[in-house]
Amino acid sequence: MEQKTKITAENGKQELVITREFDLPLELVFKAYVEPDIVEQWMGTKVLRLESKKHGSYQFETSDAQGNVVFRANGVIHEFVPNQKITRTFEMENAPFGVQLEFLEFEKLTDDASKLCIFTVFRSVAHRDQLLQLPFAQGLNMAHNRLRDTVRKLNYTS
Amino acid sequence: MYIRSQVTTLYESDSFAMNLRRDVFQAIADPTRRAILLLVASQTMTAGAIAANFDTARPTVSKHLQILTECELLEQEQNGREIYYHINAKKMKEVADFIEPFRKMWDERFNKLETIMKKYKSKK
Numbered sequence: 001m002e003q004k005t006k007i008t009a010e011n012g013k014q015e016l017v018i019t020r021e022f023d024l025p026l027e028l029v030f031k032a033y034v035e036p037d038i039v040e041q042w043m044g045t046k047v048l049r050l051e052s053k054k055h056g057s058y059q060f061e062t063s064d065a066q067g068n069v070v071f072r073a074n075g076v077i078h079e080f081v082p083n084q085k086i087t088r089t090f091e092m093e094n095a096p097f098g099v100q101l102e103f104l105e106f107e108k109l110t111d112d113a114s115k116l117c118i119f120t121v122f123r124s125v126a127h128r129d130q131l132l133q134l135p136f137a138q139g140l141n142m143a144h145n146r147l148r149d150t151v152r153k154l155n156y157t158s
Numbered sequence: 159m160y161i162r163s164q165v166t167t168l169y170e171s172d173s174f175a176m177n178l179r180r181d182v183f184q185a186i187a188d189p190t191r192r193a194i195l196l197l198v199a200s201q202t203m204t205a206g207a208i209a210a211n212f213d214t215a216r217p218t219v220s221k222h223l224q225i226l227t228e229c230e231l232l233e234q235e236q237n238g239r240e241i242y243y244h245i246n247a248k249k250m251k252e253v254a255d256f257i258e259p260f261r262k263m264w265d266e267r268f269n270k271l272e273t274i275m276k277k278y279k280s281k282k
Binding site (some may be wrong): 003004005006007009018020022023024025028029032033038042043044080096116129130131132133134135 | 199200201247248250253257260263264265267268269272278279
Protein backbone atom coordinates (compact mmCIF):
# COMPACT_ATOMS: atom_id res chain seq x y z
CA MET A 1 0.00 0.00 0.00
CA GLU A 2 1.33 3.42 -0.85
CA GLN A 3 2.07 5.62 2.12
CA LYS A 4 -0.12 8.70 2.50
CA THR A 5 2.60 10.63 4.29
CA LYS A 6 6.00 10.81 2.64
CA ILE A 7 9.27 12.25 3.90
CA THR A 8 12.10 13.29 1.63
CA ALA A 9 15.40 14.13 3.30
CA GLU A 10 18.32 13.88 0.90
CA ASN A 11 21.74 13.21 2.36
CA GLY A 12 23.81 16.29 3.02
CA LYS A 13 20.99 18.77 2.39
CA GLN A 14 19.51 21.16 4.93
CA GLU A 15 15.98 20.76 3.68
CA LEU A 16 13.13 18.40 4.37
CA VAL A 17 9.94 17.75 2.43
CA ILE A 18 6.80 16.27 3.97
CA THR A 19 3.91 15.48 1.63
CA ARG A 20 0.51 14.15 2.52
CA GLU A 21 -2.61 13.35 0.55
CA PHE A 22 -5.92 13.80 2.35
CA ASP A 23 -9.35 12.34 1.61
CA LEU A 24 -10.68 15.82 2.30
CA PRO A 25 -11.61 18.89 0.26
CA LEU A 26 -8.83 21.47 0.10
CA GLU A 27 -10.78 24.01 2.16
CA LEU A 28 -11.09 21.63 5.12
CA VAL A 29 -7.37 20.84 5.21
CA PHE A 30 -6.58 24.55 5.12
CA LYS A 31 -9.13 25.20 7.87
CA ALA A 32 -7.35 22.63 10.06
CA TYR A 33 -4.27 24.87 9.91
CA VAL A 34 -6.14 28.09 10.65
CA GLU A 35 -8.71 27.43 13.38
CA PRO A 36 -6.97 27.37 16.78
CA ASP A 37 -9.36 24.84 18.38
CA ILE A 38 -8.91 22.44 15.44
CA VAL A 39 -5.11 22.84 15.46
CA GLU A 40 -5.17 21.98 19.18
CA GLN A 41 -7.00 18.74 18.49
CA TRP A 42 -4.79 17.25 15.82
CA MET A 43 -1.45 18.68 16.92
CA GLY A 44 -2.12 17.65 20.52
CA THR A 45 -0.91 20.99 21.83
CA LYS A 46 -2.42 24.10 23.36
CA VAL A 47 -2.61 27.08 21.01
CA LEU A 48 -1.70 30.21 22.96
CA ARG A 49 -1.90 32.46 19.91
CA LEU A 50 -2.52 31.93 16.20
CA GLU A 51 -2.92 35.00 14.01
CA SER A 52 -3.49 33.54 10.55
CA LYS A 53 -2.54 36.55 8.46
CA LYS A 54 0.51 38.17 6.89
CA HIS A 55 2.91 39.28 9.65
CA GLY A 56 0.82 37.43 12.25
CA SER A 57 2.46 35.24 14.87
CA TYR A 58 1.68 32.05 16.72
CA GLN A 59 2.68 30.17 19.84
CA PHE A 60 1.98 26.59 20.91
CA GLU A 61 2.50 25.01 24.31
CA THR A 62 2.18 21.45 25.61
CA SER A 63 2.11 20.44 29.27
CA ASP A 64 2.37 17.00 30.83
CA ALA A 65 -0.16 15.52 33.28
CA GLN A 66 1.58 17.32 36.18
CA GLY A 67 1.21 20.68 34.46
CA ASN A 68 4.90 21.07 33.56
CA VAL A 69 5.49 22.67 30.16
CA VAL A 70 7.26 20.05 28.02
CA PHE A 71 7.08 21.76 24.64
CA ARG A 72 6.76 25.32 23.46
CA ALA A 73 7.07 26.57 19.91
CA ASN A 74 6.51 29.85 18.13
CA GLY A 75 6.84 31.52 14.77
CA VAL A 76 5.87 34.36 12.49
CA ILE A 77 3.66 34.11 9.42
CA HIS A 78 5.27 35.69 6.41
CA GLU A 79 2.81 34.88 3.68
CA PHE A 80 -0.82 33.86 4.01
CA VAL A 81 -2.92 33.02 0.94
CA PRO A 82 -6.18 31.20 1.89
CA ASN A 83 -6.47 27.69 0.43
CA GLN A 84 -3.09 28.03 -1.25
CA LYS A 85 -0.11 28.66 0.93
CA ILE A 86 1.35 29.64 4.27
CA THR A 87 4.98 30.67 4.62
CA ARG A 88 6.14 30.85 8.21
CA THR A 89 9.02 30.37 10.60
CA PHE A 90 8.96 27.69 13.28
CA GLU A 91 11.10 27.57 16.38
CA MET A 92 10.99 25.07 19.20
CA GLU A 93 11.91 26.91 22.39
CA ASN A 94 14.80 25.55 24.50
CA ALA A 95 15.71 23.07 21.79
CA PRO A 96 18.90 22.81 19.73
CA PHE A 97 17.21 22.76 16.31
CA GLY A 98 17.33 26.48 15.46
CA VAL A 99 14.72 28.42 13.52
CA GLN A 100 13.16 26.70 10.52
CA LEU A 101 11.55 28.26 7.48
CA GLU A 102 8.42 26.43 6.35
CA PHE A 103 6.62 26.67 3.02
CA LEU A 104 3.20 25.03 3.24
CA GLU A 105 1.47 24.50 -0.08
CA PHE A 106 -2.10 23.28 -0.33
CA GLU A 107 -3.28 21.75 -3.57
CA LYS A 108 -6.68 20.51 -4.75
CA LEU A 109 -6.62 17.01 -6.29
CA THR A 110 -10.37 16.37 -6.68
CA ASP A 111 -13.46 17.78 -4.94
CA ASP A 112 -12.81 15.39 -2.05
CA ALA A 113 -9.06 14.99 -2.10
CA SER A 114 -6.19 17.36 -1.59
CA LYS A 115 -2.47 17.43 -1.07
CA LEU A 116 -0.29 19.28 1.38
CA CYS A 117 3.41 19.83 0.79
CA ILE A 118 5.59 21.20 3.60
CA PHE A 119 9.02 22.29 2.45
CA THR A 120 11.24 23.08 5.45
CA VAL A 121 14.67 24.71 5.37
CA PHE A 122 16.98 24.34 8.38
CA ARG A 123 19.95 26.42 9.41
CA SER A 124 22.30 23.51 8.62
CA VAL A 125 22.36 19.84 7.62
CA ALA A 126 23.25 18.97 11.24
CA HIS A 127 20.21 20.86 12.57
CA ARG A 128 17.97 18.96 10.17
CA ASP A 129 19.43 15.54 10.97
CA GLN A 130 19.13 16.19 14.67
CA LEU A 131 15.43 16.96 14.40
CA LEU A 132 14.85 13.90 12.21
CA GLN A 133 16.50 11.75 14.86
CA LEU A 134 14.32 13.03 17.67
CA PRO A 135 11.36 10.62 17.34
CA PHE A 136 13.85 7.79 16.81
CA ALA A 137 15.62 8.76 20.03
CA GLN A 138 12.25 9.03 21.81
CA GLY A 139 11.39 5.58 20.50
CA LEU A 140 14.61 4.24 22.00
CA ASN A 141 13.76 6.02 25.21
CA MET A 142 10.27 4.52 25.30
CA ALA A 143 11.66 1.05 24.65
CA HIS A 144 14.09 1.69 27.49
CA ASN A 145 11.30 2.84 29.82
CA ARG A 146 9.11 -0.13 28.93
CA LEU A 147 11.99 -2.44 29.71
CA ARG A 148 12.62 -0.64 33.00
CA ASP A 149 8.92 -0.90 33.96
CA THR A 150 8.91 -4.59 33.08
CA VAL A 151 12.00 -5.18 35.21
CA ARG A 152 10.36 -3.25 38.07
CA LYS A 153 7.23 -5.38 37.87
CA LEU A 154 9.38 -8.50 37.89
CA ASN A 155 11.12 -7.22 41.01
CA TYR A 156 7.81 -6.57 42.75
CA THR A 157 6.38 -10.01 42.00
CA SER A 158 9.51 -11.91 42.95
CA MET B 159 46.82 -22.29 -3.56
CA TYR B 160 46.16 -18.75 -4.69
CA ILE B 161 42.49 -19.49 -5.28
CA ARG B 162 42.15 -21.14 -1.94
CA SER B 163 43.61 -18.14 -0.14
CA GLN B 164 41.24 -15.86 -2.06
CA VAL B 165 38.29 -17.99 -1.05
CA THR B 166 39.43 -18.03 2.54
CA THR B 167 39.81 -14.26 2.54
CA LEU B 168 36.35 -13.89 1.08
CA TYR B 169 34.92 -16.30 3.60
CA GLU B 170 36.65 -14.60 6.46
CA SER B 171 35.58 -11.12 5.45
CA ASP B 172 32.04 -12.41 5.08
CA SER B 173 31.89 -13.91 8.53
CA PHE B 174 33.59 -10.80 9.85
CA ALA B 175 30.77 -8.71 8.40
CA MET B 176 28.23 -11.07 9.94
CA ASN B 177 29.90 -10.76 13.32
CA LEU B 178 29.83 -7.00 13.04
CA ARG B 179 26.18 -6.97 12.13
CA ARG B 180 25.30 -9.24 15.00
CA ASP B 181 27.29 -6.97 17.27
CA VAL B 182 25.28 -3.92 16.23
CA PHE B 183 22.06 -5.59 17.30
CA GLN B 184 23.65 -6.86 20.47
CA ALA B 185 24.84 -3.33 21.09
CA ILE B 186 21.37 -1.83 20.96
CA ALA B 187 19.82 -4.75 22.87
CA ASP B 188 21.43 -3.47 26.08
CA PRO B 189 19.34 -0.84 27.94
CA THR B 190 22.36 1.14 29.19
CA ARG B 191 23.79 1.32 25.69
CA ARG B 192 20.41 2.41 24.32
CA ALA B 193 20.30 5.12 26.99
CA ILE B 194 23.81 6.24 25.94
CA LEU B 195 22.71 6.44 22.29
CA LEU B 196 19.69 8.48 23.37
CA LEU B 197 21.89 10.91 25.30
CA VAL B 198 24.42 11.34 22.54
CA ALA B 199 21.66 11.63 19.90
CA SER B 200 20.73 15.04 21.29
CA GLN B 201 24.29 16.38 21.63
CA THR B 202 27.97 15.53 21.27
CA MET B 203 29.37 14.53 24.69
CA THR B 204 32.57 13.57 26.46
CA ALA B 205 32.88 10.17 28.16
CA GLY B 206 32.81 11.92 31.54
CA ALA B 207 29.60 13.80 30.75
CA ILE B 208 27.99 10.57 29.56
CA ALA B 209 29.10 8.64 32.66
CA ALA B 210 27.69 11.39 34.91
CA ASN B 211 24.21 10.37 33.75
CA PHE B 212 24.52 6.83 35.10
CA ASP B 213 24.87 5.24 38.52
CA THR B 214 27.04 2.58 36.87
CA ALA B 215 30.80 2.66 37.58
CA ARG B 216 32.84 4.70 35.14
CA PRO B 217 34.80 1.68 33.72
CA THR B 218 31.48 -0.04 32.93
CA VAL B 219 30.30 3.02 31.01
CA SER B 220 33.68 3.10 29.22
CA LYS B 221 33.17 -0.53 28.19
CA HIS B 222 29.73 0.32 26.80
CA LEU B 223 31.23 3.27 24.88
CA GLN B 224 33.92 0.99 23.50
CA ILE B 225 31.33 -1.50 22.23
CA LEU B 226 29.22 1.26 20.66
CA THR B 227 32.32 2.73 19.01
CA GLU B 228 33.56 -0.66 17.78
CA CYS B 229 30.30 -1.34 15.99
CA GLU B 230 30.40 2.23 14.63
CA LEU B 231 27.17 3.46 16.20
CA LEU B 232 29.24 6.11 17.96
CA GLU B 233 32.17 8.04 16.57
CA GLN B 234 35.04 9.52 18.55
CA GLU B 235 36.50 12.92 17.97
CA GLN B 236 39.61 14.19 19.73
CA ASN B 237 39.29 17.79 20.81
CA GLY B 238 42.30 18.91 22.83
CA ARG B 239 42.60 16.51 25.76
CA GLU B 240 38.98 15.41 25.59
CA ILE B 241 37.42 12.73 23.43
CA TYR B 242 33.94 13.64 22.26
CA TYR B 243 31.36 11.07 21.20
CA HIS B 244 28.71 11.62 18.59
CA ILE B 245 26.14 9.47 16.84
CA ASN B 246 27.05 7.97 13.49
CA ALA B 247 23.78 8.71 11.71
CA LYS B 248 24.73 6.55 8.71
CA LYS B 249 25.20 3.47 10.86
CA MET B 250 22.05 4.20 12.86
CA LYS B 251 20.19 4.29 9.57
CA GLU B 252 21.50 0.80 8.79
CA VAL B 253 20.23 -0.57 12.08
CA ALA B 254 16.80 0.96 11.84
CA ASP B 255 15.62 3.55 9.38
CA PHE B 256 15.83 6.45 11.77
CA ILE B 257 13.56 8.64 9.64
CA GLU B 258 10.69 6.14 9.88
CA PRO B 259 9.62 7.14 13.43
CA PHE B 260 9.60 10.79 12.27
CA ARG B 261 7.39 9.89 9.30
CA LYS B 262 5.09 7.85 11.54
CA MET B 263 4.73 10.78 13.93
CA TRP B 264 3.53 13.03 11.10
CA ASP B 265 1.41 10.27 9.57
CA GLU B 266 -0.44 9.81 12.87
CA ARG B 267 -0.90 13.57 13.24
CA PHE B 268 -2.33 13.89 9.74
CA ASN B 269 -4.58 10.84 10.25
CA LYS B 270 -5.99 12.65 13.26
CA LEU B 271 -6.49 15.81 11.21
CA GLU B 272 -8.35 13.75 8.60
CA THR B 273 -10.64 12.11 11.20
CA ILE B 274 -11.42 15.44 12.88
CA MET B 275 -12.20 17.22 9.61
CA LYS B 276 -14.36 14.35 8.32
CA LYS B 277 -16.49 14.71 11.46
CA TYR B 278 -16.46 18.47 11.01
CA LYS B 279 -17.73 18.05 7.46
CA SER B 280 -20.60 15.75 8.41
CA LYS B 281 -21.61 18.05 11.27
CA LYS B 282 -22.14 20.92 8.89
